[in-house]
Amino acid sequence: MRVVSGIQPTGNLHLGNYLGAIRQWIAMQDAMGTEDTCLFFLADLHALTQPVVAAELAANTIEMAATLLACGIDPDRSILFNQARVPAHAELAWLLGGTARIGWLNRMTQWKDKAGKNREGQSVGLFTYPVLQAADVLAYQATHVPVGDDQKQHLELARDIAAKFNTDFGVELFTQPEPFISAAAPRIMSLRDGTAKMSKSDPSDASRINLIDDDDLIAQKLRKARTDSDPLPETMKELEGRPEATNLVTIYAALAGRAPADVLVEFAGQGFGQFKPVLADMAVSVLCPIRTRLTELLGDRGAVAATLESGANRARALAAPTLLAAQQAIGLQV
Ligand code: TYM
Numbered sequence: 001m002r003v004v005s006g007i008q009p010t011g012n013l014h015l016g017n018y019l020g021a022i023r024q025w026i027a028m029q030d031a032m033g034t035e036d037t038c039l040f041f042l043a044d045l046h047a048l049t050q051p052v053v054a055a056e057l058a059a060n061t062i063e064m065a066a067t068l069l070a071c072g073i074d075p076d077r078s079i080l081f082n083q084a085r086v087p088a089h090a091e092l093a094w095l096l097g098g099t100a101r102i103g104w105l106n107r108m109t110q111w112k113d114k115a116g117k118n119r120e121g122q123s124v125g126l127f128t129y130p131v132l133q134a135a136d137v138l139a140y141q142a143t144h145v146p147v148g149d150d151q152k153q154h155l156e157l158a159r160d161i162a163a164k165f166n167t168d169f170g171v172e173l174f175t176q177p178e179p180f181i182s183a184a185a186p187r188i189m190s191l192r193d194g195t196a197k198m199s200k201s202d203p204s205d206a207s208r209i210n211l212i213d214d215d216d217l218i219a220q221k222l223r224k225a226r227t228d229s230d231p232l233p234e235t236m237k238e239l240e241g242r243p244e245a246t247n248l249v250t251i252y253a254a255l256a257g258r259a260p261a262d263v264l265v266e267f268a269g270q271g272f273g274q275f276k277p278v279l280a281d282m283a284v285s286v287l288c289p290i291r292t293r294l295t296e297l298l299g300d301r302g303a304v305a306a307t308l309e310s311g312a313n314r315a316r317a318l319a320a321p322t323l324l325a326a327q328q329a330i331g332l333q334v
Helices: 015-031 054-071 088-096 102-106 109-115 124-138 149-169 215-224 243-256 260-267 272-298 301-330
Strands: 002-007 037-042 078-082 144-147 178-181
Touching: 002 015, 002 124, 015 037, 015 054, 015 144, 015 243, 037 054, 037 301, 054 078, 054 272, 054 301, 078 301, 088 124, 088 301, 102 124, 102 149, 109 124, 109 149, 124 149, 144 149, 149 178, 149 301, 215 272, 243 260, 243 272, 260 272, 272 301
Parallel strands: 002 037, 002 144, 037 078, 144 178
Antiparallel strands: none
């Protein structure tokens, strides 16, 4: 089993990232056998697809790495690095650019959403972003890619690129990566709008819980979270059509490691005035220890940078044979 996943080092890690992806990363790391390898990276090259402030990108990369360590990524068991320090990602992305089709990229919903009506004004990187993402996983022959539901389409594209490359060049080179999507929290929604996903790019900070938010801010954001005025029902079926209520129940269940139906059995009949403080206590009990560890880790940014450096060395060695095989398959003189 080869587990590979990444996160953009833009803004803060939020509860959607944590419940949708990072917790799966840690579960896979913890379940891993001696033959398995987990690679987790800061997708700093992907961050270039949006306007960049250089000093912020560098600082965000260290802070996001520290956050992953605080969440439980263990550099003795997993390889943690930043993408830019492993040139195979960008090199392989260029090679795969000959395989991927413009029509495939045009169908990517994230491209359509982010570009909106102004396609001509977007960076080339925003359009070719999924090809780099394919290279990220194919370079390591990833078998499992733990991601939130919003990345599923990008992973399907990576599978299509892998299959076409293998066919076009008559090789059995690339392994088909399987997206591994959390059943408990495939898509955590905004606290302000139950139909929009919780996201770093939402201009309203009240829409998300950041892992650096203090206990009072977590409680305040949950208290102000948009809801309806009905009490919680007894079954999940009765929650249909109530996206904000569904989201809060999902968050509670994911934090508590329980099934949403089971949570409803306990809280049926209660209004949000009662449920929200219980949810806030649950969120604080999970996030407060992470924040404490993060503060400690940020006291020594040099140590975090050294962890990334040694991770990059290990990742470079793992990516090298696949990059070479791809170059040879294509007929490059290397
Ligand atoms: P990014 O940085 O937007 O998000 C990191 C991870 O968090 C998940 N996620 C969510 N899950 C549930 N609910 C949400 N509201 C939510 N918001 C974000 C994302 O699905 C993701 O798993 N393109 C990727 C980074 C990337 C990558 C890769 C991932 C680059 N290369 C290769 C996997 C494999 C991205 O921008 O994720």
